[in-house]
Amino acid sequence: MGLHKEIIRVTSAYFDDEIDSLKLSKASKEYRIILEGICGTNMNIEDGRIDIELDNGKALGTYWAALCLDDLIRTRKFIRGINKAIKDKINSKKPLHILYAGTGPFATLILPLIFRYSKQNIKYTLLEINPFSFQLLKNVISKLKLDAYDITLVNNDATKYKIDSKNEPDIIISETMQTALAKEQQVPIFLNLMSQVKKDSIFIPEKIALSIGLVKKGTSINELQAKHYYKEKKVFEVSKESMFPANQTERVTIKKITFEKKQTVIKKEKLAKYNQLVIITEIQVYKDEKIHISESGLTTPIFIQDIPDNLSGSIIIDTQYKISSNPKLEYKITLPN
Ligand SMILES: C[S@@+](CC[C@H](N)C(=O)[O-])C[C@H]1O[C@@H](n2cnc3c(N)ncnc32)[C@H](O)[C@@H]1O
Structure with missing residues (x-):
């Protein structure tokens, strides 16, 4: 019981409405020390550092997954x-x-929340593909003595996981992404799970948007802040509404999904004020909980092209998100002759 109270105490900083960076950083370090103590296993070993490479992206090694905290x-x-x-x-x-x-x-x-709600009111399915992470997860749950809670542990691939229609989740959480939705499996995981549940289930994050953006001239890399970026056009969105629109009669066949190609044309008059093209990632976790540009490693803009001075015409950027062993937003940039 001591550990439950300790987790509630240490993680209370996450619930403060105002961000106090020092307090947050201290809380995060303490939370990590508690978790590593419960886990009691060195993850910085070969088995812990190996990512799992799959045909629709990679799943992070245990050591890296733990570092996300x-x-x-x-x-x-x-x-x-x-x-x-x-x-x-x-x-x-x-x-x-x-x-x-x-x-x-x-x-x-989810651990900071489990102890804040009554065990009668919530049941949990915890799904993890990486066998080493899964083994440690089982140890953590067992050491926390959560037997009285309704927790199902599943060592499975969330891109293929079949939801029991009699036990549909109300809330589905996954943070399996990097900036620009590159490399990891957020998109195939959400596609698989979104295709199996009713409209009113909540997905967290609610929305992830990728946009083509521009960087204002005259700012050095070290000084770049959100205000120095300009969003030109949204080119890809992951959300229930965009993946499975309410008016869509046919279910999308997940295996063969092809996302729409988008073209962004930026006129030379506008380009004069900017010196770089970037991909911008923004995340709406849930309602007003949003991760804005550069607030997290997940929303760091990706540089894609220097904009030459004195362009003779518009720049055209063709983009399409593709799921493969290395999922990413593919792009082709056409500069004027
Ligand atoms: C970025 S880490 C996040 C860890 C933790 N949820 C957090 O937010 O701190 C992503 C985790 O998802 C797991 N994962 C990735 N792809 C998966 C899949 N297809 N099915 C189940 N788990 C997956 C990885 O093994 C890794 O443990």
């Missing part, structure tokens, strides 16, 4: 977003079902 704003906004979604969905009629796809070794994003 240190991305302070990401961790704070996910925990707060999940908390708000729980508050919106919880009811006295039946227990809420939360599916957490890609827990890593600690189930980092």
Whole structure:
């Protein structure tokens, strides 16, 4: 019971409405020390550092998955977003079902919440593909003595996982992404899970948007802040609404999905004020819990092209998101002759 109280105490900083960077950083270090203590295993070994390479992206090695906790704003906004979604969905009629796809070794994003809600009100399915992370997760759950809670642990691939239609989750969480939705499996995981649930289930993040952006001239790399970026056009979105529009009669066949090609044309008059093209990532975790440009490693803009001076015409950027062993937003940039 001591550990439960300790986790509640240490993680309370995530629930403060104002961000106090020092307090947050201290809380995150303490949270990590508690988790590593419970886990009791060195993850910085070969088995822990190996990513799992799959035909639709990679799953992070255990050591790297554990490190995600240190991305302070990401961790704070996910925990707060999940908390708000729980508050919106919880009811006295039946227990809420939360599916957490890609827990890593600690189930980092849900542990601060498990002890804040009554065990009768929420049931959990914790899904993890990496066998080493899964083994550590089992140890952590067992050492936390959560037997009285309704927790199902599943060592499976969330891109193929079949949801039991009699036990549909109300909230589905997955943070399996890097900036620009490159390399990892966020998109195939959400496609698979979104195709199996009713419209009112909440996905966390609610929305991930990729845009073509521009960087203002005259700012050195070290000084770049959100205000120095200009969003030109959104070119890809992951959300229930965009993946499975309400008016769509046919279910998308997940295996053969092809995302729409988008073309962005930027006129030379506009380009004069900017010197770089970038891909911008923005995340709406849930409602007002949003991860803005550069707030987290997940929203660091990706540089794609220097904009030459004195262009004779427009720049055209053709983009299309593709799922492959290295998923990414593919792009082709055409500069004027
Ligand atoms: C970026 S880490 C995040 C860890 C933790 N949830 C957090 O937010 O701190 C992603 C985790 O998802 C797992 N994962 C990736 N692809 C998966 C898949 N297809 N099915 C289940 N788990 C997956 C990885 O093994 C890794 O543990």
